[in-house]
Amino acid sequence: MSEHLIDPEVIELVAKLKTKYDKNGQDFxxxxxxxxxxxxxxxxxxIQIDTLLSLQKPKTDIPDEQIFIMYHQITELYFKLTLHExxxxxxxxxxxxxxxxxxxLKRMNSYFKNLIHSFEIMIDGMEPAQFLKFRMSLLPASGFQSAQYRMIEICATPISNLVSHTVREDLKSAGLEQQFEKIxxxxxxxxxxxxxxxxxxTQFEEKYxxxxxxxxxxxxxxxxxxxxLSLPESEQQKSELKEALKEFDKSVNIQWPLMHYKSAVRYLQKSPADIAATGGTNWQKYLPPRFQLRVFFPDLYSQEELSNWGKPN
Ligand code: HEM
Structure with missing residues (x-):
């Protein structure tokens, strides 16, 4: 082809482009x-590498604090991917x-699989002595204040399933605001x-x-x-769909919380006096999934599965 002849495909693309710009009254x-x-x-x-790599701002010069910050940031990105789906x-x-x-759901499950597997980085990847030092500079911040974690839950299930399990039954038919008050x-x-x-x-509530x-x-x-529930009955009965929902439920409400709890045990459980959590909760009573009994899709399980929720196999 002579160098002055333009490939017809190029001419067609240019014409399409011109139509696009003309539509908005732009000078093509x-x-x-x-x-x-x-x-x-x-x-x-x-990829915004310079910005990304400038987001780690430790409060101390203790080396392992970098790991703590970056692993939280990685987790928040996976939470963002989950919310995107x-x-x-x-x-x-x-x-x-x-x-x-x-x-x-399969994508969401693979994000959580990665999070559950990689939580080792928090459990074994920092020196406890370093962690116990730098955590004092972070008070009262806690992963508890992760808004995306709460958003995933709110988008997954009716609020009635997120009400504190001690009053969940009583508030089953209460209004949304009343249930939210007891989340x-x-x-x-x-x-x-x-x-x-x-x-x-208090800080978390003020902000979010x-x-x-x-x-x-x-x-x-x-x-x-x-x-x-909005799907036709035949679609609802597809086992692949039910299994994918259950996998998501167990990943978010059992497996991730168990790995997370392991990290709290590793760093904070030091008898005789346990070390207080940065967020100040009674974490041994609060964090284990068998006490929280959070289930996104309870109707998909047998009574036995529900009564063993979060307990070791
Ligand atoms: C050494 C690592 C970690 C320890 C020792 C730890 C400890 C704790 C403790 C004690 C709590 C209870 C609230 C409080 O009093 O602060 C908590 C809550 C929480 N943390 Fe962590 N955490 C660790 C890593 C992480 C990471 C990497 C994330 C990822 C974002 C995270 C997210 C959360 C969330 C979402 C909660 C609220 C859980 C709930 O309400 O059921 N934590 N953490």
Whole structure:
């Protein structure tokens, strides 16, 4: 082909582009000229490497604090990926099918599988002596204040399933705001000594309570469980879908909490006097899944499975 002849495919692409810009009343030629000067995309700009690597700001010069910060950041990114999948499911509300549901759940399950497996980094990957020093500089911050963790729960199940298990049955048919007031983490985060709300909780509520309640209202009829129920009966019965939902439920409510609890035991359980949690909770009574009894999709389990929830096999 002579160098002056332009490939017809290129001409077709240019025509399509022109249509796109014309639609918005834009000067197509000006945009084309802009392309001449535009830089090629680089990995570092696209992935925002410089910004990403500038986000680790330790409070001390104790080396293992870097591990603690980065592992929390990695976890928050996985939480964000999980919410990204959930939001795609919520957006499909009236046109969802089992195939799409399973595909997205499988992705969510693989994110949590990675989190559960990699939690070793927290359990064995830091020197306890270093951890016990730098944690004192972080008070009263705690992973308890992770809003994305709460958002995943709120988008997964009706709030009635997140009410503190001691009053869950009593509030079964209460209104959403009343149930939200008794959500498990509000009643769980009380100080060991006084029984009052911890500062960790008060701060968290100041920053996020309004946003989380808004999300709870928006998700009342659009959470994973309601989406499941909106499918035709034949789709609901697909075992792949039920299994994927159960895997997600157990990953978030049993396996991740168990790995997390192991880290608390490793660093904070030092007899005779246990070391207080940074968030000040009675963590031995609060964290284990067999005490929390949080289940996103209780109707998918037998009575026996529910009564063994979170207990060692
Ligand atoms: C050495 C590592 C860790 C220890 C010793 C630890 C300890 C604790 C303790 C004691 C609590 C209870 C609240 C409090 O009083 O602070 C808690 C809550 C929590 N932590 Fe961690 N944590 C660790 C790592 C992490 C990581 C990496 C994450 C990831 C984001 C995380 C997320 C959470 C969440 C979401 C809660 C609330 C759990 C619930 O309400 O059931 N933690 N943590």
């Amino acid at each position: 030629k000006a945009y084309l000229e802009g392309l001449i000067y535009q830089e090629y995309t680089s990995y570092w700009d696209y 959930i939001n795609q499911l919520k957006a499909k509300k009236n046109e969802l099918n089992a195939e799409f549901f399973v595909a997205r 498990y983490w509000k009643s769980g985060a009380t100080e060991l000594s006084s029984g009052k709300k911890t500062l960790t909780l 309570a309004f946003e989380l309640l808004r999300l709870a209202k928006e998700s009342e009829d659009n959470n994973l469980w309601k989406l499941y």
